[in-house]
Amino acid sequence: MEAAEFVVVANRLPVDRLVTGDGEEIWRTSPGGLVAALEPVMRSVDGAWVGWAGQPDLEIEPFEAVGIRLIPVALSAQEVAEYYEGFSNDTIWPLYHDVIAPPQYHREWWEAYVTVNRRFAEAAAAAVAPGGTVWVHDYQLQLVPEMVRELRPDVVIGYFHHIPFPAHGLYAQLPWRDQVLRGLLGADVIGFQRAQDAAYFLAAVKRRLRYDVKGSTVALPDGRTPLVKGFPISIDTAPYLEMAQRPDIQARAAEIRESLGNPKKILLGVDRLDYTKGIRHRIKAFGELLDQGTISVEDVTFVQVASPSRERVDAYVQLRDEIELAIGRINGDHDTMGHTAIRYLHQGFPREEMVALYLAADVMLVTALRDGMNLVAKEYIATRDDNRGVLVLSEFTGAADELRQAVRVNPHDIEGLKEAIVTAIEMPPREQGRRMRALRKKVLENDVTAWSSSFLRALEEARLEREATR
């Protein structure tokens, strides 16, 4: 395969493998924002994407699908268990989300993480053209920037971190804290969601590696000066606007309301079933409002979509049990024949159905205990071109930095959360409109193309600077 000017490296390829009834293999674009953001870039420059196909023990040669050159990295079942479910999702994920769940530290997981990161780095180094660009994504691949740099000192390397970076007091727990910092510092541009994440990373670099930090750059002993900055990610807004205006989707939204027994207000939560999302806190607050008689099931229905996620990690199995027990109790106490308190859906839905739900929802509840950005909040806003609806938003999401006109909450404060829910339910249409217009302006102006352009611009500057010092 010919070398590519621009190589994206992410844990997953942007496609899902499907095997049809008659055994034929087909590849379908996976419904992720990252693909939508990078597709135009991948097409305009000759690009390639390095990633895992999502199934263990699948050895596939590089191929082209959905117009992108794809370079699969194979993982054994044991590597999936140790590198992905283990180190990525049971060590780094809980540690970086403020230890909401206890991180598990296992040396064999770390070893698998190093091995697999090296495999990704080798694939990227082999694919990239002389002087080309490599853009690495996310916490599963934190060692890849340094590893690519060792193999290919001629290329420009970017890294974007989709989840939070923790304060030093927490980060310091990681037995391999220095190795991870060095891994990331292999990049020329290290992007985080919020300015706060970048500041925590820089503080860790200063404390642990004793490197000088000047503004947003680190002075490395080898003379390089990587840039460390917040680049808040966003969504591709156009499809949400289009879907919001489709008569069939609007009809579906009305049908959803009807099938819930025409409550006055519909509250909505949409999350991967994850302990970072604050689903239990939201359910608790809602249940107490019913117990107190502040709201009734005749008037208010709460719809919670919890899409299945990481079902082989213990903490997720336990969380699902807790959520389902809590919902069962609340519904048992409050349901009537015609109305339910919480309509709980442990399922994934097509995007059209999600948009119909956004249109049906009077109040959107985003109560994450910690979240890198939270795209659901932005999707809800992009959908509401009727300028109605209220977003209740946790201050612990990256989105809270930008979406100032949301009703802000600290989800740990159950009384405060209850008050916020009541405020949202009772908000007059004029105030809904005032806030929603401001929120929409923000999201429509700062869409995913603005995000990728600003990151790529920073990479271009890094390239120019490098050429100038050479």
Ligand code: GDG
């Ligand atoms: C990570 C960071 C950061 C969910 N259920 C269904 C469905 N979804 C879609 C949502 C949204 C996406 O999944 C979830 O994105 P979030 O940003 O809310 O959260 P994470 O999955 O945790 O993402 C996060 C993000 O990376 C990007 O950098 O914002 O902070 O944790 O698009 O709509 N989509 C469909 N059916 C579902 O049932 N179609």
